[in-house]
Amino acid sequence: MxxxxxxxxxxxxxxxxxxxxxxxxxxxxxxxxxxxxxxxxxxxxxxxxxxxxxxxxxxxxxxxxxxxxxxxxVKVVGTSEGADVMDVPAGRFTRLARLGLVVPVTFYLNRYRAVVWLYLAEELKRFAADEHNAPPLNDRRMPEGLRGMLDTGMDLRPRNWRGRHRGFLLRLADDPWECAGALAAFLDPVQIAELVPDPYERSHLNRFRPGPPTSGAPGSPFALIAERIMTADDPDEISLLRADLTAVLQDARRMRPAPRPTAQRVPAPEHPGLPGSLRPEEPERPRGWLRRLRRGTPRATAP
CATH class of the missing domain: 1.10.1660 (Multidrug-efflux Transporter Regulator; Chain: A; Domain 2)
Structure with missing residues (x-):
């Protein structure tokens, strides 16, 4: 076959x-x-x-x-083609995207290391066909409230993409550890270390932590930009991710604790020339020896 x-x-x-x-x-x-x-x-x-x-x-x-x-x-379009689909100028389309009224479905980095956001053409057609969206699409000037948000520098494209991509990853997850990895993918290492202080558990979690959906050698400018987009930077977004990850980790720990190294029994030293009955026996290990071997490794606790 x-x-x-x-x-x-x-x-x-x-x-x-x-x-x-x-x-x-x-x-x-x-x-x-x-x-x-x-x-x-x-x-x-x-x-x-x-x-x-x-x-x-x-x-x-x-x-x-x-x-x-x-x-x-599954057809995706960039800013220029998206503006054509919605019959608006490219500048207005960009403002709609920054306000979160249209949500990117993916992105890539061009040769100039600029982020190119892509949108589902079907979604743009539905947005343009909805009469409730006529003011931001057709008014000569953006409504005052929306203009004020743009004046503050608002750009919801990265956060909205992260929310959408998080849903994608969670849909593919088959167990709580994979769910936890999907949530951890959007937090920086410092946040994860605070939530998961146990190094063995953190290592196990990172096995299920997907990276950004772009190619690029680790440490390259492309990889660094993609990692920055992937990482939550809004306080509300970070707070929600931390709360969700904490809850999912509790389920993951109950279902299948993270693996840990097991201590191996040291064989008794050989004593050539002595009959087996005369060889000294291995001294009995005191109770609690395993606990002392693992001293310094914190136990996994729910944050």
Whole structure:
């Protein structure tokens, strides 16, 4: 059988790359469809990431208007094309995005290290078609309240993207540790160290902590910019993340405590030349020796 297809307990499933080819999507479009809940995935029982069930490919490909309808649902546009979709100047579109009236679905960094936000074309069409949105779209000047927020330098694009991406990651999480990792992905290391003082537990949490959805070598300018966007910087946002992570960690600890190293028994030294019955026995370890070996490692407690 091809290496792209595996047999799971209930169904056949294939790699995301193969699923994208069969559905006529680019790999990034497939990832977005998964994030949006359009395409369902399952964990690979062999530990190789997530797979797309064959039944899911058949379900999606049998939909009305496939494949054009599927591509329309995952089509993303930047500022210029988004402004055209909504029939507004590019400057007004940017102001709407800064105010959080339209929410980016992803971003990338161009060669000038500038952040390029991308939006779902379908969402922009729905926003423009809603008559309640006519004032910020069509009035010659922005409503006074909105102008005041812009004058303060408000830009909700990073925070709104984080909220949306957090929902994506939580939707893919299969257990409390993965949920905790998804929440921890948006907090800086100092915040995580305060909430999870136990080093073994913190190390286990970091295994489930995804990075920004952009490529770039660790420490490169691209990676640093993406990490900054990924990290919450608003006090209210940080407070909510801390509270949610604290609650999820309590469930994770109850369900499956973080693994810890186990102390190994030291074998008795060999005494050549002495019969086994005459070799000195290993002295009995005093009660509580394991506790003393672990002294200095704090026990995991709920923050």
């Amino acid at each position: 091809s290496g792209d297809i595996i047999t799971t307990t209930h169904h056949l499933a294939c790699t995301p790359s193969r699923a994208a080819r069969e559905l006529g999507l680019k790999r990034g479009e497939l990832d977005l469809a998964v994030h949006l809940g359009i395409i369902r995935t399952v964990p690979d029982e062999g530990g190789g990431g997530r797979r797309v069930p064959r039944s899911e490919i058949e379900r999606v490909s049998s939909g009305d208007g496939f494949p054009e309808s599927l591509r329309d649902r």
